[in-house]
Amino acid sequence: MKSKTKTALPREAGAVLDALRGASRLLITSHVNPDGDAVGSVLALATLARSLGVQSVTCCMQDPVPRVYEWLAESGYIEPPGRLHGPFDTVLIADANSISRTGLAASLVTQESCLVVVDHHIVEQPDWHVGFVDPSYAATGEMVAELFEAAGVPLTHEVAECLYVAISTDTGSFRYANTTARSHRIAARLVDAGINIRDITSKVIDLMSLGKFQLLRILLDRAELSKDGSIAHAAILDKDLSTAGALSEDVDGLINYLRNLEGVQLAILFREAGATSTKVSFRSQPEINSSEIARHFGGGGHAMAAGATLPWPLDEAKSMLFHYLRQTLRMQP
Ligand SMILES: [Mn+2]
Known part of the structure; x- marks a missing residue:
């Protein structure tokens, strides 16, 4: 039997990678009140951008990283907008698709910034320059995993942890209706990267303060x-x-x-x-x-x-x- 050919990624994913390759001073941000998908996706995208050769990568969110995600590698480098100074030639918004959803981080976006969006929410009025937006994905983290694959950048243990947190929180540990076969296939790649599912689930899903x-x-x-x-x-x-x-x-x-x-x-x-x-x-x-x-x-x-x-x-x-x-x-x- 012929093995199933891999479905090609949409052109939009390639356009996002091109935009990142062309960035020199990149800001990565997400929505206010960040959840696991926002934090995990932003951190993984920062690693991807650096792997693609972006000189300066800054992560910023209006609100602090929730305590349950603080153990993720480099979460301490996500800064509040007040401490940062533009201009950023490229601004990447993950898990949201409009500048207004980023709250105070919006003040760092200028007319000259190339606006790039990676998101799985339904969009009313697209207002970005480059977008990989597809509501059929259960989590933005899945889309980020696809970007790694498309770019040929290997998933490190740390990145796989970020993406597993992103996907498992948005799918309620793979129980919600948004969970697809693709969610599980992507999760399998993360497990192959050596993550400890029990450890992550216990810290992020089960534990209650x-x-x-x-x-x-x-x-x-x-x-x-x-x-x-x-x-x-x-x-x-x-x-x-x-x-x-x-x-x-x-x-x-x-x-x-x-x-x-x-x-x-x-x-x-x-x-x-x-x-x-x-x-x-x-x-x-x-x-x-x-x-x-x-x-x-x-x-x-x-x-x-x-x-x-x-x-x-x-x-x-x-x-x-x-x-x-x-x-x-x-x-x-
Ligand atoms: Mn999400």
């Missing part, structure tokens, strides 16, 4: 279920973090406890963000499109995981969202 545990207690205590049991929601108040001794990043993933409840099709987590703004996260079963709900409120994301920031205090945000669910989606929150 005491603060996060206490925050989970508060959240579960406050969880509410719709009459028919299909919608679960809860709110985290500003004061909860200090009560629990938790960090802002500890909120990450807590919504899954609502989503995993039997019968729940839509989980909603409200998070008070000051007196006039509320962050809302959505997790849904395939029957409900989370990203459609989020987009209605100016946010975005994926079909089963999305979010938005609502310009209202918590109570008002709740009633506006529930009104929309009742009127437009005929749901009874």
